[in-house]
Amino acid sequence: MSLGVIMLVHTAFDRAEQMVRHWADAGCPVVVHVDSNVPATIYDQFVGSLVDLPDVRFCTRHRCEWGTWGLVAASQEAATLLLEEFPELRHVFLASGACLPLRPVAELRSYLDARPDTDFIESATTADVPWTVGGLDRERFTLRFPFAWKKHRRLFDVFVRLQQLVGYKRRIPDGVVPHMGSQWWCLTRQTLDAILRDPNRSTYDAYFRKVWIPDESYYQTLTRLHARKVESRSLTLAKFDYQGKPHIFFDDHAELLQRSRSFVARKIWRDASLLFSTFPQSQDPLRLADEPNSGTVDRVFAQAVDRRTLGRQGLFMQSRFPxxxxxxxxxxxxxxxxxxxxxxxxxxxxxxxxxxxxxxxxxxxxxxxxxxxxxxxxxxxxxxxxxxxxxxxxxxxxxxxxxxxxxxxxxxxxxxxxxxxxxxxxxxxxxxxxxxxxxxxxxxxxxxxxxxxxxxxxxxxxxxxxxxxxxxxxxxxxxxxxxxxxxxxxxxxxxxxxxxxxxxxxxxxxxxxxxxxxxxxxxxxxxxxxxxxxxxxxxxxxxxxxxxxxxxxxxxxxxxxxxxxxx
CATH class of the missing domain: 3.40.50 (Rossmann fold)
Structure with a gap:
């Protein structure tokens, strides 16, 4: 039992139950966090459907709204419970209810056992990468963001503009160099425990609580303070479009996902029955040492972005015409x-x-x-x-x-x-x-x-x-x-x-x-x-x-x- 899983769930509970059972049947303890916005009746029904699994736990619920602190608080709560309940774990894998394992869990466990001291988390400074979409990169760490961007966009924009006009800048805690990356990580027990038990955690939490989209920067930054060896990549295949929205994988992506050799993919459409019946693939000893290779997927999606934004020469469509x-x-x-x-x-x-x-x-x-x-x-x-x-x-x-x-x-x-x-x-x-x-x-x-x-x-x-x-x-x-x-x-x-x-x-x-x-x-x-x-x-x-x-x-x-x- 060297691998544990944190799963964040807020919708599609039938598929989430299927994924929890898959991880648990493979010998991975799972701690599930369910968004507090989910009605109690649906939550109770979901918990009851998994009561037969001895290594599945449910942690205290938080309200998880995109771009806010709730997503980090949820993962903290789940990670604390997972480490306490299962002290023999070596790695912790963060997933969601919309994630789908593409390769057998045994292959992922074998891959991590060969790298016992390695943390897999995409982590880069804002000065080094142009990933940010929306015009805020370094400013997301120096301004305050008390309003949710999706629900209170007018207040969000006005408050950001006001801070820019008066020249307001927050002080970044000493020793912290802000990093960003994908929120889907796989950390060693030592690194995750060090982050949760850091004596300055209250200072870090107070600071990141008002950072914009903290789930893409909290662990990415603090891992750099505690990790022994970091590989700046995610083991989860997640693609985003030119507007920063996640791509959804459908049934016709089956061959593409197979060629990616990735361990896990998100975001999977809940009705993609072919994907859920095809993956994960059966175990193959010849494939055991294969490295994840998302190059093919990257090329296809880059072409898709070009076609979506530029189209074919001489042809125009309604969504691109403006x-x-x-x-x-x-x-x-x-x-x-x-x-x-x-x-x-x-x-x-x-x-x-x-x-x-x-x-x-x-x-x-x-x-x-x-x-x-x-x-x-x-x-x-x-x-x-x-x-x-x-x-x-x-x-x-x-x-x-x-x-x-x-x-x-x-x-x-x-x-x-x-x-x-x-x-x-x-x-x-x-x-x-x-x-x-x-x-x-x-x-x-x-x-x-x-x-x-x-x-x-x-x-x-x-x-x-x-x-x-x-x-x-x-x-x-x-x-x-x-x-x-x-x-x-x-x-x-x-x-x-x-x-x-x-x-x-x-x-x-x-x-x-x-x-x-x-x-x-x-x-x-x-x-x-x-x-x-x-x-x-x-x-x-x-x-x-x-x-x-x-x-x-x-x-x-x-x-x-x-x-x-x-x-």
Whole structure:
């Protein structure tokens, strides 16, 4: 009889009775604590159902509310009774009515017998781990928490805020270094007895009574004062989600729990009949020395958290929709945004389609309508070209467009004359490649034949809009692949830029440019820009365009690489 069990119970008494009998049948004495909130009739019935077990005891009841001292008081009461009644114990295991042994108790006892002086308790300082959820880590040890967070949340928050405003800080008892960890521990008799009989226990209890969630810090801290050897891990498999709530294991987790090789798991759904009939597994001598390995479970649950919080790219669900901005991408597949290139090359859309085989749209966010690649009124997936419908939620318009055609690479034109509400979405999307030729809006104005004085106001408006877009793209929050060049820089060497765009869009299917897109005749553009300056409008986004760099540059065919084989 080297292992004793403390069991905390507050609900699902049929399953709790089953677990008590399992521990007792394996030769483990059990002390049960039942929450004082449980009605006396249910408590008496539960006690009566276990009266035939000689090594089962029931301790004095405490009110156990989440995050309060009652949980620690309950374990103290049960531990004191267990150590007094059963002096031959070497280890004490803390469990709950929702815990389920996965391996035979004999294997757990053998594992502990091989480590008689080792305490198994997750214990780490708040400075070393980012486990805390809710914004309080070190402060949970320096402030007072007289109100229960779940029942009196408003009072809890107000009282915490008041202490922060006045700069109040509690004094941590001498020699105590606060540690945190899972509340499910397995301690040696010597360590647990030393904690309960510590001459400073009244000081420690008074301090931890007003600590937030003391069951995750009381034993974790005091074990460091008395233990001879601590392994900072729990022998109980317990997983928590990104909000700090415990994961519940269901029947479909059976294979996962089996692979974990853990001794005990919580929290088990009370109606998971398959789990309760499958576990604990039968004893296997070849498995006797197996170490618990929760790595597989950790990976699966990490993936589940990512799917729960981030979802699949391009898809959204109701529960995640309010937190949509925490995603790094909204599109289901890579896409390209091209600004200014269709101003330089009038037939750019059809030329890029021919070069890459991608779906090259026109201005999807034009003021009049969405210009799809095929100029249809309804695109694949039933997406309308109606500007009013599109602008109702421009982000979801793009999401649906990419999702509906995610088997192809999509490109679309964008510019300062388009609706701009989408710009932050584009800049933050890691799926986006954005190519901007700034100041290209000056070319349509120049080609319109109107004088600089007539287009001055329009040029100033377009430049202001584009400048805001460029500031968004240069923001530290922008995650897209972004390339910005002035009109002057682009027309000096357009072929290199076009080849890079083709290589990125087409990937391994990209070829060297054979057919050059026809550039607009820019003769006279430098004079036009000078006239704008003379009118008081400075087109700084175009760059310094001189007469020489408005000439069309002939392409130089790119040589294909070749390999000389050695025989």
């Amino acid at each position: 937190s949509i901005d925490r995603q790094t991408s909204i599109a289901a597949a890579p896409f390209a945004v091209l600004q200014g290139l269709d101003d330089v090359f009038p037939d750019f859309q059809s030329w890029l389609t021919q070069q890459t085989g991608a779906v090259v749209h026109g201005h999807l966010y034009a003021k009049d309508r969405a210009h799809f690649a095929d100029e249809s009124e309804v695109f694949r997936g039933g997406i309308s070209d109606n500007a009013r419908l599109r602008d109702y939620n421009g982000k979801m318009f793009l999401t649906n467009l990419i999702w509906s055609g995610r088997d192809r690479h999509h490109c679309f034109q964008f510019g300062p004359a388009d609706t701009q509400e989408i710009r932050w979405t584009l800049a933050k999307d890691t799926q986006a490649s954005i190519w901007v030729v700034s100041g290209a809006w000056a070319i349509p104005l120049f080609c319109s034949g109107r004088s600089a004085s007539d287009v001055r106001a329009e040029a100033a408006r377009l430049q202001r809009i584009e400048d805001k877009f460029l500031k968004v793209l240069r923001s530290p929050d922008a995650r897209a692949r972004i390339k910005i060049m002035t009109l002057a820089q682009f027309i000096e060497a357009p072929m290199a830029v076009l080849q890079t765009i083709i290589d990125e869009i087409a990937g391994h299917r990209g070829n060297a440019i054979k057919e050059v897109p026809k550039m607009r005749d820019l003769t006279g553009l430098p004079d036009f820009l000078q006239d704008l300056k003379n009118q008081g409008m400075h087109p700084f986004l175009t760059g310094d365009i001189a007469f020489g760099n408005t000439q069309v540059t002939k392409s130089v065919p790119r040589r294909k690489p070749y390999v000389i084989s050695q025989k």
